[in-house]
Amino acid sequence: MNDQEEPDYKAVAVHAHAPEYNSFSYFGDLKRCFETRKVLIISPLMPEPHPRNTLRTMASPHFFTRVSLISAAALALGIASLHADDKPAASAALGQPDSNGFISLFNGKDLTGWEGLEGFWSVKDGVIDCSETKEKSVQSDLILSASKEDPEKFANFELHLKWQMVSPNGNSGVQFRSKINKPETLHVGGYQADIDSGGKFTGSIYDESGIAGGRGTMSMRGEKTYWDAENKRQNSPLAETGDDLKALLHNTGDWNEIVLVVNGNRVQYSINGHLMTELVDDSPKAVLTGGVIALQMHAGFTMNIQFKDISIKFLDGK
16 A cells, blocks of 8 residues: 555544544554553544544554554453553442432442542541641542532432541541532532541531631531521520530540431431531521532641441431
8 A cells, every 4th residue: 555545444542531643653652552551442444534532544554464463462451451450430320228218328448439639538448548647738528429410419318427537636527518619629618517536526517618608617516506597596505515425426546426417407417326416507598409428638637537337318308
């Protein structure tokens, strides 16, 4: 075939992030494809006029003969490598509910279904592990992908999870009816079921980043707080005082169990079987239509916190 003849073959790059092939030099680019975890399929198809990302027209059938022999073996190895080593996808799909209506949100193996900054979140010994140093700390969150894709679905629910603060210092929380206000750092703001290592804030509901109207600590541990239509708060004591409830917390080194019921204008935050606080929110600043669920990593600490046994049951908002 000379330069004027129409080529007979083309290569199809099937990976979503295939490199641009402005020049394709036999095995060099093929090797680079697999080194950068890209996959090429060489097939005897008609050429396209403009290659860009997905197509590359070959100039000679001899090229196809030589490359196809190598690509057959290399492609098998490359695909095996992709399946063996790739990080789990941040799938937004939820599983099926159990007999009690609860859906597991963590598989105990990897972070499938969650999105977080690389280097801070991982799975160790079957639990979600969050670790940071004060020098390299970031205010960020591990976000439930399904809630990011369909926030309105997560308006009313009962959420169960366990957490333990491994380090002596740290601050965290469970975000709900929240939004991603800093996408570059995956930071989430809004309602937060607060957690900290000293037990000062644990059991309270906080307005992270002022997304729910800039109301700070919206409901204190040991209190029921009602926000009225004029955005004024009224506090009344629960059966157990804030100090009594604090004594029931495992601030560091042991697991605590959260039950968070968010339904309509009411939020009930319980830890270790005791109601810590209750919020009734009729404020015009209330967020009742749903939002993302996330686990917070607070900046400014050398911290290690872990989470496990995370499940959710959707409620009707009544």
